[in-house]
Amino acid sequence: MILKPLPFIAFLVVLLAFSSCKKSGGGVTPISEKPFQFTANGSSVSYANCFYTEPFANANFEVLIMATNTLDTKTSSSFILNFQIILLTDAGGPQVGKTYPVAAIPDQAGTAKLYYTPDGVKNFQTQYANAQGAVTITSISSKAIGGTFSGKLFADGDTNGQTVLYTITDGSFNAAAD
Numbered sequence: 001m002i003l004k005p006l007p008f009i010a011f012l013v014v015l016l017a018f019s020s021c022k023k024s025g026g027g028v029t030p031i032s033e034k035p036f037q038f039t040a041n042g043s044s045v046s047y048a049n050c051f052y053t054e055p056f057a058n059a060n061f062e063v064l065i066m067a068t069n070t071l072d073t074k075t076s077s078s079f080i081l082n083f084q085i086i087l088l089t090d091a092g093g094p095q096v097g098k099t100y101p102v103a104a105i106p107d108q109a110g111t112a113k114l115y116y117t118p119d120g121v122k123n124f125q126t127q128y129a130n131a132q133g134a135v136t137i138t139s140i141s142s143k144a145i146g147g148t149f150s151g152k153l154f155a156d157g158d159t160n161g162q163t164v165l166y167t168i169t170d171g172s173f174n175a176a177a178d
Contacts, residue, residue, distance in 0.1 A: 036067035036083065038149070038171035040116070047083065052145050052175040060088040060109045065145065065175045084115040085135055085149060085173070094137045094145060102151050104131035114151045116166060124153040130161025133168065146174045 035050035047067035055061040065085040087100050088111050094100075103111035106128060112135040116124045126133055133151020140146075149171035152164045 035175065036173045038083070039169045040118075040166050045083075045118075050173055050175040051178045053178050055089055055091075055093040060107060061091055061093060063087040063089060063094055063145075065173060067173065067175075081120045082115075082117050086113045086115070087135060087137075088112070094140060096137055096140050099134050099136040102126045102131040102133040104128055112149075114149065114153060114168065116153055116168070123156045124166050125156065126151050127154045127159055127161035129159060130154070139174075142177070144174055144176050146172075148172050 034046045035048070037044070037046035039045070047069050049069065050065070050067040052063060052065045055063050063086070065087070066082055067084075068082045087094055088103065088107065088109050089095075089100075090109055098110075100110060100112040103113055103126070105111075112126075112133070114126045114133060114135075118124075130152070133149070135147055135149040137145065137147045149168070151168050152161075153166035153168060154161050154163060155165055158165075
């Protein structure tokens with residue numbers, strides 16, 4: 001059986017068109033031209049789509065901010081190329097002007113975690129043993145959350161944080177409500 005790629009391509013176009021937009025008067029308009037951008041090891045990186053989830057109860061109240069560009073169709077699993085910020089907030093959710101340092105203790109309220117998957121396969125993240133970085137919330141509305149971020153990222157398996165593989169600077173986001 002030969003599969004036609006058109007339905008899959010149409011699905012991707014619709015997914016990408018709506019994931020970085022907010023609804024306004026029956027139409028859809030982008031929140032910003034570059035809703036998620038940062039510098040990684042001196043190179044500029046930006047993502048076309050950025051969204052966040054409302055706080056949900058876990059060990060704390062977690063807010064996920066995710067940026068994506070596309071699906072990686074080179075692998076059978078279709079991993080998402082992305083950058084994720086997880087804020088561990090209190091029951092009130094994120095607050096404008098609050099800075100969330102990178103977590104040094106698992107599940108510590110008032111902290112953040114950063115995850116980067118630049119190629120859809122390898123994951124890099126902040127590590128508790130060598131916590132470096134922060135996320136600051138600069139704006140919140142019913143439709144979006146904005147802020148800045150920076151941090152040092154390590155390989156998944158480098159739990160002691162021995163070797164910095166990515167230095168993230170000048171990060172900013174304007175994430176649409178999911």
